[in-house]
Amino acid sequence: MNKNAAIGIFDSGIGGLTVMAEMIKALPNEEMIYFGDLARTPYGSKSKETVLKFSFEIVQFLISQGVKAIVVACNTASASALEDLRQRVSIPIIGVILPGAQKAAEVTQTKRIGVIATRSTIATGAYVKAIQSLDPQIHVISQPCPLFVPLVEEGWLNHIVTRQIAEEYLFPLKTNKIDTLILGCTHYPFLCDVIQDVMGNEVTLINSAEETARSIKEILSDAGLLCIIRHDRKHKFYVSDESTRFVELGEQFLKEKIRVITQIDLGKGNPYV
Amino acid sequence: MNKNAAIGIFDSGIGGLTVMAEMIKALPNEEMIYFGDLARTPYGSKSKETVLKFSFEIVQFLISQGVKAIVVACNTASASALEDLRQRVSIPIIGVILPGAQKAAEVTQTKRIGVIATRSTIATGAYVKAIQSLDPQIHVISQPCPLFVPLVEEGWLNHIVTRQIAEEYLFPLKTNKIDTLILGCTHYPFLCDVIQDVMGNEVTLINSAEETARSIKEILSDAGLLCIIRHDRKHKFYVSDESTRFVELGEQFLKEKIRVITQIDLGKGNPYV
Numbered sequence: 296m297n298k299n300a301a302i303g304i305f306d307s308g309i310g311g312l313t314v315m316a317e318m319i320k321a322l323p324n325e326e327m328i329y330f331g332d333l334a335r336t337p338y339g340s341k342s343k344e345t346v347l348k349f350s351f352e353i354v355q356f357l358i359s360q361g362v363k364a365i366v367v368a369c370n371t372a373s374a375s376a377l378e379d380l381r382q383r384v385s386i387p388i389i390g391v392i393l394p395g396a397q398k399a400a401e402v403t404q405t406k407r408i409g410v411i412a413t414r415s416t417i418a419t420g421a422y423v424k425a426i427q428s429l430d431p432q433i434h435v436i437s438q439p440c441p442l443f444v445p446l447v448e449e450g451w452l453n454h455i456v457t458r459q460i461a462e463e464y465l466f467p468l469k470t471n472k473i474d475t476l477i478l479g480c481t482h483y484p485f486l487c488d489v490i491q492d493v494m495g496n497e498v499t500l501i502n503s504a505e506e507t508a509r510s511i512k513e514i515l516s517d518a519g520l521l522c523i524i525r526h527d528r529k530h531k532f533y534v535s536d537e538s539t540r541f542v543e544l545g546e547q548f549l550k551e552k553i554r555v556i557t558q559i560d561l562g563k564g565n566p567y568v
Numbered sequence: 569m570n571k572n573a574a575i576g577i578f579d580s581g582i583g584g585l586t587v588m589a590e591m592i593k594a595l596p597n598e599e600m601i602y603f604g605d606l607a608r609t610p611y612g613s614k615s616k617e618t619v620l621k622f623s624f625e626i627v628q629f630l631i632s633q634g635v636k637a638i639v640v641a642c643n644t645a646s647a648s649a650l651e652d653l654r655q656r657v658s659i660p661i662i663g664v665i666l667p668g669a670q671k672a673a674e675v676t677q678t679k680r681i682g683v684i685a686t687r688s689t690i691a692t693g694a695y696v697k698a699i700q701s702l703d704p705q706i707h708v709i710s711q712p713c714p715l716f717v718p719l720v721e722e723g724w725l726n727h728i729v730t731r732q733i734a735e736e737y738l739f740p741l742k743t744n745k746i747d748t749l750i751l752g753c754t755h756y757p758f759l760c761d762v763i764q765d766v767m768g769n770e771v772t773l774i775n776s777a778e779e780t781a782r783s784i785k786e787i788l789s790d791a792g793l794l795c796i797i798r799h800d801r802k803h804k805f806y807v808s809d810e811s812t813r814f815v816e817l818g819e820q821f822l823k824e825k826i827r828v829i830t831q832i833d834l835g836k837g838n839p840y841v
Contacts, residue, residue, distance in 0.1 A: 341607060
């Protein structure tokens with residue numbers, strides 16, 4: 296495998312750009328290829344089979360672009376499809392669930408961890424399984440927060456309504472006296488101020504994006520696959536539907552300019568103009 | 569064309585069942601085939617080209633099932649794809665935009681009409697065009713309400729937060745002194761109590777679902793295509809992804825039991841078990 300090949304990253308939409316932002320910080324030399332499945336976003340309400348089908352199409356596309364490793368920067372796809380994807384490809388492929396779970400298991404003192412995510416991620420039980428495989432003594436309290444993604448996409452990050460919704464969703468986690476809370480959706484770090492405020496400062500928030508960036512760096516390093524030349528940072532962006540909001544919101548998520556975006560039809564698998 | 573053939577109806581997801589409920593009331597003898605594109609829902613944030621591509625795949629499927637007419641029970645698909653779809657098929661095909669626009673133009677006294685819908689429906693300008701083609705004197709004020717669909721799907725119909733969000737979204741419509749408001753998304757009639765309360769009783773709400781049912785009845789009648797035998801009401805339901813919430817929410821939307829649901833893969837076009 297070529298050390299100087301790019302790293303592939305994908306998400307159902309824009310949210311995975313928060314993971315890419317952390318990866319750029321942790322791996323400034325690496326070139327990255329991002330895929331956002333805007334035509335079929337979001338995955339959070341869809342079945343395991345459908346999420347696996349869509350994810351595998353994207354993985355095939357990224358491999359056709361010569362990537363050396365793939366980051367599934369979408370909690371729903373990581374929860375529903377990661378194991379199956381691993382069996383189908385030979386390059387390293389990591390998700391966002393295990394890195395977040397590892398960090399939370401490391402940080403908790405009371406062994407009471409909360410997880411907030413989409414309805415579909417929670418339903419897979421992936422966080423509970425991952426955490427309990429690390430330490431079966433840990434008690435995990437899960438809470439789906441379906442309105443958080445639309446609130447972030449609406450840009451209502453500090454709106455009074457967002458605060459009220461956070462209070463309602465987080466109430467069962469507060470009464471269950473967790474000391475660590477995993478933000479199990481790529482959009483949620485945008486609400487970390489509100490979430491921290493509602494939960495109180497004694498609760499540690501775990502941002503899976505940071506942990507995933509750390510984890511892919513370790514994996515590439517262990518496999519001798521870290522890039523050895525400094526790239527001129529020509530990250531590439533592919534989407535399955537045209538969207539002006541991809542650039543608008545995406546640049547906030549990525550904290551960088553998004554220059555060239557190519558739209559491709561996954562049904563055909565070929566880029567078109 | 570066989571008068572006793574079924575009527576096809578489709579939506580990106582579950583919302584179109586509110587239109588089907590009105591069609592069952594208006595046309596109790598007719599058999600109906602519903603398609604919900606759960607694998608790719610929602611359409612409200614997607615491009616015109618993508619919505620047209622998805623809609624045409626569904627129309628082809630419905631035609632393969634022998635339907636005599638098709639109702640596009642999705643505002644986004646009606647706004648983005650209806651004209652193109654009409655050029656591609658020979659059976660009657662109607663959307664939800666024109667019926668709602670006609671009723672609003674008929675009802676308004678002050679010639680100031682408001683339209684609320686998804687971001688994508690508003691961006692097409694379809695309601696403005698439809699209303700002004702009926703009466704160019706009418707002033708139309710449009711407002712996207714992206715959080716309304718997730719609020720309905722979360723079941724927060726009378727939640728305090730829903731009221732606050734409605735107040736914020738509807739504020740520009742109130743200050744613009746409209747006398748008629750089109751609910752331009754199939755989910756919005758579920759919020760009609762809150763919306764009416766915020767707008768005040770002097771504003772008439774137009775439910776496109778009712779108007780569309782009236783319109784398809786008229787079209788079938790004019791074409792001599794009304795069913796002449798009383799069916800045993802064996803409506804059929806097809807979806808592109810498995811979803812327990814389709815039945816759960818769908819039965820509330822439809823106000824009837826949903827018995828058999830068949831999942832099909834539109835890529836292949838063939839029903840499978």
